[in-house]
Amino acid sequence: MFKRTLIAASLTVAALASAQAMAVTGGGATLPAALYKGSADSILPANFSYAAIGSGGGKTAFLTNNPAGFSTTGTVHFAGSDSILNASELSTYKNTYNASYGPLIQLPSVATSVAIPYKKAGQTALNLTSAQLCEVFSGQKTTWGALLGTSDATTIRVVYRNVSSGTSEILTRHLNSVCPTQFATNSTFTSARIGGIALPSNWVGVANTSEVATAVNAVDGSIGYVGPDGVDATSNAVVARVNGVQPTALNVTLALSSVNPPANAIDAADPSKWSPVVANPTSGYKLAAYTNFIFGQCYKDAAVAADVKAFLTQHYSNPGNNTATQAHKFVAVPNAWKTAVTANFITNTSGNNLDINNASVCNAIGRPL
Incomplete structure (x- = not known):
C-alpha cells in the first residue's frame, strides 16, 4: 500500500514538474520550426513548447486563445507565423480582446527565402x-x-x-x-x-x-x-x-534592405509596421521576407511575462541567436531592428509603453493564467 502511494505521489510530482517545465505555450509556422524547437541548437528556451502546425493554424490559435490547435490546454502565449496579421485580424483582435488581454505584438523573427527546389x-x-x-x-x-x-x-x-x-x-x-x-x-x-x-x-x-x-x-x-x-x-x-x-543569405539581405523599423510612436504601436513586406524587391532574391513572432504585451502570469521578456532580450541582443539562425540558413534581423525591438518591447527606453507587462497598460489585464 505504502509502495503504491509512493509511486502515485511520484507520478503526480513528475506531472506537475512537466507542466511547470512547459510554462510558455506556442506554435505555428513550420518553416522556422527546426530553428525554434527540436534541434540541438534550437533557440526557444526549454520551458517553451512549439507545435508546428502551419502559420494559419498558429495565428488562429493565438488570436482566439484556443490551445486545441496545438493539441494542448490552457493559454496560448505566442505564435510563429510567416503569414502576416492582416487588417481584419488585427481589428477583430483589438475589438475582442484588447480590453481584457491587452495589445498584441508582432515582431520580425528572422529573414528567410522561399527556395524553389x-x-x-x-x-x-x-x-x-x-x-x-x-x-x-x-x-x-x-x-x-x-x-x-x-x-x-x-x-x-x-x-x-x-x-x-x-x-x-x-x-x-x-x-x-x-x-x-x-x-x-x-x-x-x-x-x-x-x-x-x-x-x-x-x-x-x-x-x-x-x-x-x-x-x-x-x-x-x-x-x-x-x-x-x-x-x-x-x-x-x-x-x-x-x-x-x-537564395543566399546575402541576396535575402539585399532584398529586404529597403525596409526600416518604425521611427515614431504611432507606427511603433501598429503591429503591421513591424512586419514589412517587399513583394518584388529591386535587388537581391525575389522571394524574401521576414517570418514573425506574435506575443501578447500583457500576461496575468508574471512568470510567463518574465520568461517571454527574457527570451526576447536574448533573441534581440547582439549577437543573440545569430549563430543558430545562420546554421539553419536564415538571416538575423539587422541591428537597427534589434535596437528598435529592444527599446520598444523590452526596456521601454523609447517611452512608448509597449514593453511586456508595462504597468500602466497591463494593470489587472493580460492573457489568462
Missing part, C-alpha cells in the same frame, strides 16, 4: 524568371519543354502546401506582384490561384515544410517551394535561381 534529369543549373514561376504554379505550362522552350515532354509535377502556410503567402505575394490576373496573395495556395482552374492530377499537396523537398526528390520532373532550412539553397543543382539570383 526541383528535380529534373539533365538539369543542374535551372534559372527561372518570375514570369516562368507564374507559368509553373498557375499550371499554364504543363511540361518542362513548354516552360523552357525545348522538346522535353516531361510533365511538370508541382509540390505545394495544402494547409494555410506563410510560405505560400510569401510565394503568392511575389506572384501577385508579377501576374495579378493569375494569383492573389493568400496563405492557402489553392485559394491564391485565380480562375478556379482545377489542380493537375499529378500535383501533390503536403502539410509541412519538411515534406516538400522529400516529395520533390521522389519523382523526376518535380518542383516546389520551401524555406531554406532542409535544402541546400546555395546549390543551383537542387534549388533554382530566380531571375539569375540564388
Whole structure:
C-alpha cells in the first residue's frame, strides 16, 4: 500500500514538474520550426513548447486563445507565423480582446527565402524568371519543354502546401506582384490561384515544410517551394535561381534592405509596421521576407511575462541567436531592428509603453493564467 502511494505521489510530482517545465505555450509556422524547437541548437528556451502546425493554424490559435490547435490546454502565449496579421485580424483582435488581454505584438523573427527546389534529369543549373514561376504554379505550362522552350515532354509535377502556410503567402505575394490576373496573395495556395482552374492530377499537396523537398526528390520532373532550412539553397543543382539570383543569405539581405523599423510612436504601436513586406524587391532574391513572432504585451502570469521578456532580450541582443539562425540558413534581423525591438518591447527606453507587462497598460489585464 505504502509502495503504491509512493509511486502515485511520484507520478503526480513528475506531472506537475512537466507542466511547470512547459510554462510558455506556442506554435505555428513550420518553416522556422527546426530553428525554434527540436534541434540541438534550437533557440526557444526549454520551458517553451512549439507545435508546428502551419502559420494559419498558429495565428488562429493565438488570436482566439484556443490551445486545441496545438493539441494542448490552457493559454496560448505566442505564435510563429510567416503569414502576416492582416487588417481584419488585427481589428477583430483589438475589438475582442484588447480590453481584457491587452495589445498584441508582432515582431520580425528572422529573414528567410522561399527556395524553389526541383528535380529534373539533365538539369543542374535551372534559372527561372518570375514570369516562368507564374507559368509553373498557375499550371499554364504543363511540361518542362513548354516552360523552357525545348522538346522535353516531361510533365511538370508541382509540390505545394495544402494547409494555410506563410510560405505560400510569401510565394503568392511575389506572384501577385508579377501576374495579378493569375494569383492573389493568400496563405492557402489553392485559394491564391485565380480562375478556379482545377489542380493537375499529378500535383501533390503536403502539410509541412519538411515534406516538400522529400516529395520533390521522389519523382523526376518535380518542383516546389520551401524555406531554406532542409535544402541546400546555395546549390543551383537542387534549388533554382530566380531571375539569375540564388537564395543566399546575402541576396535575402539585399532584398529586404529597403525596409526600416518604425521611427515614431504611432507606427511603433501598429503591429503591421513591424512586419514589412517587399513583394518584388529591386535587388537581391525575389522571394524574401521576414517570418514573425506574435506575443501578447500583457500576461496575468508574471512568470510567463518574465520568461517571454527574457527570451526576447536574448533573441534581440547582439549577437543573440545569430549563430543558430545562420546554421539553419536564415538571416538575423539587422541591428537597427534589434535596437528598435529592444527599446520598444523590452526596456521601454523609447517611452512608448509597449514593453511586456508595462504597468500602466497591463494593470489587472493580460492573457489568462
